[in-house]
Amino acid sequence: MNLQEQVELVEKIRTNLKKVIDPELNINIVDLGLIYDISLLEDRVAAITMTLTTPGCPLHDSIVGGVKYCLLEMEEIDDVDVQVVWEPAWSPEKMTEAGLRAIGR
Amino acid sequence: MIPQNLGSETNIKLPFSFILFSIIAMILSQTLFLVNGESLINGIYRIPAIWSAAHLFILGWALMIAMGSMYQLVPVAFLTPIWSEKFGFIQFGVTAIGIVWFAGALYISPESALIPGVVMLAGILLFIVQMGMTLRKQAKPNILTIFVGSALLCLFITIAFGITLVISMNTGFAGSYYTSIFKSHILIGTAGWFTLLIFGFSYKMAPMFSLSHGYPMNLAKYVFGMYAAGLIMVVLSFFLDHSIMLTGGFLLLLIGFSLFLYHISIIVKKRIKKKLDRPFSFALLAIIFGEIIHLLAFIAAVTNTLNVFVGPLMAAYLFLWIAFSIIGYLYKIVPFLWWTHKYSQIIGKKDVPALKDMINEKLALPLFIIFILGVGIVSGGLVLGLAVLFYIGQSLILLASIIFGGAILAVMKK
Structure with missing residues (x-):
């Protein structure tokens, strides 16, 4: 896979991750600013670095699971490694404009 | 970056299991209150049916919901995961059997309530063991651990006082302290166990439900310090029969609660x-009710009229603060669970x-409006001694309880 194809796949992953919704806020996790990094470890193996709005979020396992299911549904991906990190902590500045609009800002 | 997976x-x-049990207990307890309205209006609280209803409401509903949550x-x-889920199911079984048996015994023959009471207390003790073992495994204790840990300690003290009361009733042991122990049992069971628990989890849930960010947490330790000191001082005043200490204790409780509201x-x-x-707004409204009740309790302590108003104040505390907080949060927790x-x-x-x-x-x-109206009308009926008001208000509470139970059950169809 050349660099251009890798960039396109990362963007496709980002778009697909919008299918994962935080059910409390009803906003997708990309617009909520939870996705810190998307990379490809190998051709068909994705690595996601993400956070949650707060440590001890009751939806931790569900959202992380959702990210995995979402990527494994893609025909270009065979495996995915999801790392949840708390540093840097999530802040509202990480939200996209669409995310802010969705919560009435 | 510190990775963490759960x-x-x-x-x-x-x-x-706990939540479904609690819905049945809620409806049953409110029905019992309704059919025993005449006694309540005449100020006769110490009859088996009322004991049964009160225990079903506080233990069968509020305590079971708190445990399940x-x-x-x-x-x-x-x-940190629960210490042992299998132990949790055993704990549920023992507590549920204990509460049903205890409430039934209180209704039918209060003199035989000792053994079911012990079974029920054993179930609650198992819960304390479960949570104690779970919290011990927590990697980094924080202010929430202090609130929840202290609430569990209060639950343990409440049980210890409860057992002492039963022994005292049967043997005369510590008979001269019976009233002091009884008052402490009620205070620590409500303001200690429930309030500290609601404080602790509110610090977790309020920021989550409002998506709050960048708020200070240092006030929480003052909330805890003031409220815990208030609880200790009021209990001491019960045993020392010291009115200034009682007023001081209620002042500390008021300051602690006001700090919580401010925070x-x-x-x-x-x-x-x-x-x-x-639902979250309703839980927030319960905090405002709680503040008003703490203020009124302090005024009653200052004016030496606590004995006159303790009944309505306790009822208001149980319904408007504790029950409304639980109902508001439960409306959020159950959909999440399902x-x-x-x-x-x-x-x-x-x-x-x-x-x-x-x-x-x-x-x-x-x-929520039906609940508030119901509690308001019942309180009016009790204070004015008007049966018609009581029956209207209590019917509204029962109706709201049934609708609430139905709404919770309907979640399982989604």
Whole structure:
């Protein structure tokens, strides 16, 4: 896979991750600013670095699971490694404009 | 960056067992209050049917809900799995049998309530063991651990006082302290166990439900310090029969509660989510009710009229602060529980509903209004001694309890 194809796949992953919704806020996790990094470890193996709005979020396992299911549904991906990190902590500045609009800002 | 993965969600059957039991206990207890209205209006609280209803309400409903919610919230809020789920099911069975048997015995033949009471207390003790072992495993204790840990300690003290009361009734042991122990049992069971627990979990849930960010947490330790000191001082005043100490204790409780109200208001002001949902707003309203009740209790202590107003104040504290907080938060917790059970394996693959679509949110406002009206009218009926007001108000509370139970059960069809 050349660099251009890798960039396109990362963007496709980002778009697909919008299918994962935080059910409390009803906003997708990309617009909520939870996705810190998307990379490809190998051709068909994705690595996601993400956070949650707060440590001890009751939806931790569900959202992380959702990210995995979402990527494994893609025909270009065979495996995915999801790392949840708390540093840097999530802040509202990480939200996209669409995310802010969705919560009435 | 510190990676962290969890696998700490509790088997849904465990918290739901408690919640379903509590719905039945709520409806049954409110029915018992309704059919025994005449005694209540005449100020006769110490009759078997009222004892039975009160214990069904406080233990069967509020305590069981608190336990069920903790089985769900403790693992996620403290980032540690429940010590033993199997032990949890045993604990549920023992406590449920104990409460039903105890409430039944109180109704039919109070003199035979000792053994079922012991079974019930054993169930509660098993819960304390379960939570104690779970909290011990927490990697980094924080202010929430102090609130929840102290609440559990208060639950243990409440049980110890309860057992002492039963022994005292049967043997005359510590007979001269009976009233002091009884008052302490009630205070530590309500303001200690329930309030400290609600404080602790509010610090977790309020920022989550309002998506609050950048708020200070240092006030929480003063809330805890003041409220805990107030509890200790009031208990001491019961045993020393010291009115100034009693007033001082109620002042500390008022300051502690006011600080909590102020702190939550800061958290809510720092929110990013513009519009708060109704169930959470209801839980916030309960804090304002709690503040008013603490203020009234302090005024009653200052004016030496606590003996006159203690009944209505306790009822208001139980319903307007504790019950309303629980109802508000439960309206949020149950959809989350069912959503996790039903959709956590589908999220990312297919469209999933939002949590607010899991429960009838349109029902929330009328339901909460019926609850508030019911409690208000019942209180008016009791204070004025008007049977008609009591029956109207209590019927509204029963109706709201049935609607609330139905709304919770309907979540399971989603």
